[in-house]
Amino acid sequence: MSALPIAAVERDTGIPKDTLRVWERRYAFPQPVRDDKGERLYPAEQVEKLRLLRRLLDQGHRPGSIVAAPTEALAALLEPAGERGREPADPGIAALIDLVRLHRSAELRATLQQHLVKLGLQRFVSELVAPLSRAIGEAWLHGEIGVAEEHLFTEHVQNLLRSSISSLGTGSRSPRILMTTLPGEEHILGLLMVEAMLAPEGVQCISLGAQTPLADIAQAARDGQFDIVAVSFSAAFPARQAFRGIEQLRDALPASIALWAGGAALHGKRKRIDKVQQIAQLDDLLDALTDWRKAN
Template sequence: MRVDRPMSTEEEATLNIGALSMATGVPVETIRTWERRYGFPRSRRNEAGHRIYDLETIEHLRLITAVLAVGYRPSQLQGRSREELEELLEHSGTDESESAEEQAGDKASRNGGESLRSAESEGWLERWLDAVGQLDRERLEGQMRLDWSRMNALGFVEERVGPFLVALGEGWASGRLSVLHEHFASECVRDFLAAAWRPLSDMARGNKVILATLSGEQHCLGLHMAALIAAVANQRVVFIGANSPVEDIAAAAQQSGAHGIALSMSQYANPAASRAFLETLRELTDPKLDIVVGGSGAPDDVSGVQKLGGFEDYYEFFQTWQRR
């Protein structure tokens, strides 16, 4: 009878590079590149010669990802301690004592990051759509991870996800794609965005914000995009989700001590019903509580409710919370 040897303390307390990638959402090749060029994350070799990482590397790498998402470059984080990274994240976008480096990072975040003009970035949309046409989830996720690792969050949302969703609609209208393909792609994007914003929100130290859509609104991709921007802006997301009654949204805001409510409203929202819901929500909540709406179906004439024009506006709005 075979008797397996007990697992050593080192084996129990370490991760291989694949497990680290899965836990953080950072591609394996990106981890290798960062370690080779910038010295993070730090690894050591086990008896078999494979890279292994301490468990605390997960939170460290997630923190690095969060700081990169607000506009910093990997080279700017070289040699930074965990405390320094947390300070960069906490003060990102603030006016006080901004260094030139912080200003550059903030500008990159506001403008969607540096444009990808290299040959590798050309044809990205066709690659994404081709993966959808083949119902190849692994390939589509790989393309999204590749662009996510090269861009900051605002740039990824505005220059990748937004145009991709528009192209999906056009593909369906032209007959190139079916409803099946659209649903497949939407699920992949939703899962990817959720995996991106949740760890950022967990590390955020700002205010809580409720994210929801109103009753009858089933489309939530815009909501996940807004959640990503809120988390990048150092806000803690309380995600209620789609088709939420206003009474539940108001109760969630009160019970969580949220600083505001952000609602996503697609083109399919009923204008009259939306106004009525928003008026009721405003009556049910503290007048000091911010309520913002975004999306092509959001009304702009509800008293006490602010309409935001796009994800850059979302980012700027949440940054005002940082300065209060």
Template sequence: MDTARPKYNIKAVSQRLGIQPGTLRAWERRYQMIRPSRNEAGHRLYTEEHIRILKWLMEKVDRGFTISQAVSLLESNQEVVVDTDNRDHSKQLVKLGDDLLDALLSFSENDAQKHLDHAFSLFTPETVAIDIIGPILINIGDLWEDNKITSAHEHFASQFIRSRIGMMLLSIPTDSMLPKALLVCGPNERHELGLLIFALFLKRKGYDVVFLGQSIAGGDIDIVIDEIKPKYMFMSCTLKKNIPITVRLAESLQKQYPDLVIGLGGYAYDRLSELDKKRIEPFIVGNSKKAWEAWLKDN
């Protein structure tokens, strides 16, 4: 069965699952756990995978969970409801990523929009951001460093991705009961897209995210911390040379704000030796959803 082909309208899903169309639309708008595609008339079209996810959520609600709790469970246990073959699942992610990358490197914004919209219609925002956009960012960086693409290609692709994820961040509600998280690039760091993906992950979990992006002037971070009083602060590094100064800043802020939980992430940390990683292990958040979940649970 082709579980990824959009074919059910909202009326069919409503009748099949016993859920009111208004409720379904409200869930999608507030929690964005699925993103159905739309036909030429603008009507929603759902896949078999969407129906499995909705059925799973409804079972949890019937057992006494709130929809918010059920969505949180879904995000940390997605394998429970996705029963497609893992190999085909991975191939599909790779194909979507390759198509999106080709469109971006061809400066085709319309094609890039279509490919990204298609990806969001099949997978959760976290899956798209982490398993499709994340590898694309690495690939683009490698191509640029190897002089296989120009800075114009890198700028176009980065701006497109930044714009789409930024719009998603603004549309996701926060849970007032969850703590506030401050996100900023480490000193001298200007590559913010990896941090933006992490911001999306936190926002989808309900955290109140304050995203500063590129590194800010020395001393200004103290003003921000005093103003917003976050529980968490996350700094990212994509350049290995910036790790020492970022770690020193993290250690200094930890002494200045003992209750502040500081996390460090970014692809630069993957290039460290195991010994160097061990020295700063408490700060390391990791570069996968599984690692992020584990770090938050421990902190």
């Protein structure tokens, strides 16, 4: 557990091998030990710093100014965002985060269930789950919770959303929507939130889960006579790759099928793509749906 080979570091941090080597050459960090074969072995604390760097890059920092900096200076860089962006957290959300942090599975589930019943599915998603996931993401960004806790949270919410959606039964009205994520995007919580917003409106939502290759999406959309294809991107997904993927998918789809794209990766970027409906917020989904139904 003390030192990892380069392939493991790539998997754990999401930083490609090539980039790890070029950083070492240019910025003198990381500086892995070498084993008897001369291969790189990254000590745990350097991997930790690499994870931190990844977060900072996602926040918009540039490698030249942070890779070589000492770890303490980097930790400080995370703070401003914390102070600036952190609203006086909703007490309900703070309580839920505590449950996650303390591994109180049973209570977490019960509390979520309670909110769900009180708010109804759509408001539960847009008013609680969405800000809560953002808060969890931030807490992870600041090292306040671990990966396991984040996974635990995601699982519970997924279970809740899936069973709510299931109990609604298959929608019967148009449009028919095919939902999935592109290759490289494994997070499906966003997708489920979309489904939870739309299913109560009688929409026929079919999800393919994560990472469907472009060609297969297009094929399935035609075969299944769908009206709309919806894809979602988490904050962790590189924005450029997202836009490239959306453009390619738009080209692969017949003009008669609409393409909806949303998620944290697209926020803040003002880039627009022709003939693609970009969804900035969950609530916008309902407007987009109304528009579509008017037009068809």
